Every structure is written in C-alpha cells, then in structure tokens.
Amino acid sequence: xxxxxxxxxxxxxxxxxxxxxxxxxxxxxxxxxxxxxxxxxxxxxxxxxxxxxxxxxxxxxxxxxxxxxxxxxxxxxxxxxxxxxxxxxxxxxxxxxxxxxxxxxxxxxxxxxxxxxxxxxxxxxxxxxxxxxxxxxxxxxxxxxxxxxxxxxxxxxxxxxxxxxxxxxxxxxxxxxxxxxxxxxxxxxxx
Numbered sequence: 001x002x003x004x005x006x007x008x009x010x011x012x013x014x015x016x017x018x019x020x021x022x023x024x025x026x027x028x029x030x031x032x033x034x035x036x037x038x039x040x041x042x043x044x045x046x047x048x049x050x051x052x053x054x055x056x057x058x059x060x061x062x063x064x065x066x067x068x069x070x071x072x073x074x075x076x077x078x079x080x081x082x083x084x085x086x087x088x089x090x091x092x093x094x095x096x097x098x099x100x101x102x103x104x105x106x107x108x109x110x111x112x113x114x115x116x117x118x119x120x121x122x123x124x125x126x127x128x129x130x131x132x133x134x135x136x137x138x139x140x141x142x143x144x145x146x147x148x149x150x151x152x153x154x155x156x157x158x159x160x161x162x163x164x165x166x167x168x169x170x171x172x173x174x175x176x177x178x179x180x181x182x183x184x185x186x187x188x189x190x191x
Contacts, residue, residue, distance in 0.1 A: 018135060027051050031093065031109065033049055044064055150166065
C-alpha cells in the first residue's frame with residue numbers, strides 16, 4: 001500500500017526517495033546527506049556515508065544493477081532540475097520552500113512519509129505507528145524471508161553487533177512475518 005501510494009504521486013521525488021531508503025536499508029540521516037556527486041554513473045555505484053560511524057559504503061546502483069530504481073532516479077532528476085536554485089544545491093533530495101529549492105531535512109522526510117502513510121490508510125499514530133525507519137526493518141525481514149543469513153543482513157544494515165540485527169528480527173512477531181511474506185512480492189515489483 002505504501003509504495004503504491006508513493007508511486008501514484010505527482011512528485012517523483014518520493015517514489016525514488018523511499019525506494020532508495022528501502023532498497024539499501026538507509027537511515028533518514030544517511031539519505032538526507034546524499035549528494036549528487038555520490039552517484040558514480042560510470043561505475044554504477046552510490047556512496048552512502050553511514051550516520052552511526054561515518055564510514056563510507058558503496059552500493060550497486062545503476063541501469064544494470066537496479067533498473068527500476070534507476071528509472072525513478074532519472075525521473076526525479078528531471079523534476080529536480082525544474083526547482084529554482086537546484087543547480088547550486090549539491091544534495092540529491094530537495095524540497096521547495098517559497099518557490100526555491102532547499103535541502104531536505106530529516107523532519108521533512110518524516111513528514112512526507114507520514115503524509116503518504118495517511119493517504120494509504122496506514123497507522124502513523126500510537127505505539128505501533130510506522131516511521132521511515134520501518135522501511136529499514138521491512139528490508140531486514142524481507143532479506144531474511146528471501147533466504148539471506150543473519151550475518152549478511154547485519155552487513156547490509158551496517159550494524160556493528162549481530163545482537164542489533166537479532167533484535168530487528170526478534171521484534172517481528174510471527175504474525176508480522178506472515179504479513180511481510182505477503183508484502184514482499186509487492187515491494188519487489190517496485191524495486
């Protein structure tokens with residue numbers, strides 16, 4: 001439901017933004033720091049600077065490695081180029097404020113996520129509320145359900161300790177795991 005709603009939006013940024021967060025299990029603080037020069041089109045890589053330890057990590061990203069996500073990126077770049085002042089802004093993700101391009105903040109990403117969840121009829125209040133970080137948890141569970149071992153998932157999530165990764169998996173009850181199996185195929189259609 002979330003990705004379907006994001007995909008239908010007029011703004012192409014959100015489909016790419018949340019697709020990128022989900023695909024690479026990014027933290028909000030990591031995604032807002034991505035600069036245009038962090039994407040190497042020749043090598044088909046994207047550079048992510050980890051927020052917890054500051055270490056850079058490269059991921060496959062390009063028309064060969066991630067064709068659906070790459071198309072979303074290209075659509076966002078076309079839309080981004082129309083923002084006044086976009087040429088002077090080095091960051092990949094921007095928002096318009098008073099007609100001018102501004103760097104997207106953590107709060108603006110959270111607000112966009114909440115807005116899309118509300119439109120999709122998903123829970124955004126209370127103890128079981130969804131947040132952008134839920135996409136990171138979903139990717140961890142989807143990788144587990146797809147057969148990845150916990151050590152590989154730990155590396156993908158950039159956790160220092162395997163215990164942190166186990167907590168991600170253990171927090172998901174059996175009922176949620178069943179629901180995740182059903183949504184896994186839906187998410188794969190988009191990325």
